Amino acid sequence: MAGMNSPATVGKTRSSGLPGSARFSPRRRRQISQAVQYTLFVAVALTLVLVADWERVQRGFFDGTSAASMFPELITVAMKNTVIFTITGYVLGFALGLVVALMRLSSAAPNRIVALVFIEVFRGLPALLVFILIGFGLPIAFPGFSLPFGIYGTVALALGLVAAAYLAETFRAGIQAVPRGQMEAARSLGMSYSRAMVTIVVPQAIRIVIPPLTNELILLFKDSSLVFALGLTAATTELTKLGRDVSIEFATSTPLLLAGATYLVITVPLGYAVRRLEARQAKERR
């Protein structure tokens, strides 16, 4: 062990070696600390189990009738719509975010300023507010103008704008992480700046930021629930809205729990994929 020779350590070692000493060895101390933690955990769990009114818990969270009534709409309509909202928003946000990131790194000041303002605005505004602005503000400001695909177009745009602001910063970090020599080699072969960016730098940048890009996708799945602010029909309902509606109808929380579980069915594997990718990148970097 390092520092064995320092007087303080020697003193400590000696006193803990004495029979009947109040001090414990580090290993012993760790064992005691763990034992205390487990005891506390079990105590809390037991208290919860004893205090809870199990009949009410079952009615509230594990109610078969309301759960059964959610099928097959939970999957065929709600989950499908949540996925559509999220994917279209993400695709739009991906493309827009990439453009904004390139503008942010542009040598032309107007490009940089526009990009910066965009990022600050859509990163700073609550997503809910963006939804309302796009859903109700746009039609009022531009009468007669309507986004294609009805609610789907509105959601894609709103989610896309929110995602683009975050994704732009992610892309920018990725582009800056690509060694400068890549751009220089491409330019020395006669490629223009934009050609080199598109064929050489951006593909490598995206590889670098795949984990945060996937995290953004997970976040967007959750943000897609904000579409409730726009008012949804039975055909355009999504997970949170369906869970809430059925939950009110049956006066039980079970549908919410089921809707929540459905989100997790999508997001947990994605999170697992992110961790795998990160581990692989960490290994490659070594």
Next chain:
Amino acid sequence: MSAAGDGSGRMVEIRGLSKSFGDLEVLSGIDVTVEAGEVVCVIGPSGSGKSTLLRCVNMLEVPTAGSVHVSGVELTHRDVDIDAARRMIGMVFQQFNLFGHLSVMDNVTIAQRRVLRRTKGEAERIGRENLAKVGVAEKESSYPPQLSGGQQQRVAIARALSMNPEVMLFDEPTSALDPELVGDVLGAMRQLAEEGMTMLVVTHEMQFAREVADRVLFMDEGMLVEQGPPSQVIADPRHERTRTFLARVLNPTHAGE
């Protein structure tokens, strides 16, 4: 051995070249001419401006003053099509700079296809030819991280050659290599020189400079201190600064410092 002075004229002409980074003047009034077919080696201590000089030849660094002509085109002219001009200048970097996301074959074909608009078949034929020439033909489907440094650098040479450049710039192409891999890369460069390629080479390999260079330039503190055939600059330098530098580089007791 070289085609210098065969009437095909000046390939690279650098006049009054200066370059400053902020207040730091890195190059001050450099004049260099490289004839077609000539091999010119640039030597000098670290920080003397060798890389900057080379990078000014293809405008990776924009000179503060002076002019650069390559094959009759003035690269320092403000209306020059720099992308077109760079096609005639191949560059090989100390750190290879292979495109990490592309296979060896894609590395040597991507610029041919996107810049020269060659067909896939033609680009691959030319790429394969150049990979074979530098001795890495069997690696065409590998990815850069799977290759040794020496192999990567030879792929980088093949990549530059596949654009049919009129002149090749090398910036310390063997400095990042393990000693046992240096020979393969220098061998490829030597062969290129024998074929008559015009080359401007920054290097610390004195043996290579002595045997392959038509002319050696010694730079120190952003100035061209002396130039001439290797038999003179390396074997019998006129200037004290050149002598001090060579003593340090050639003296084995100081090697590995």
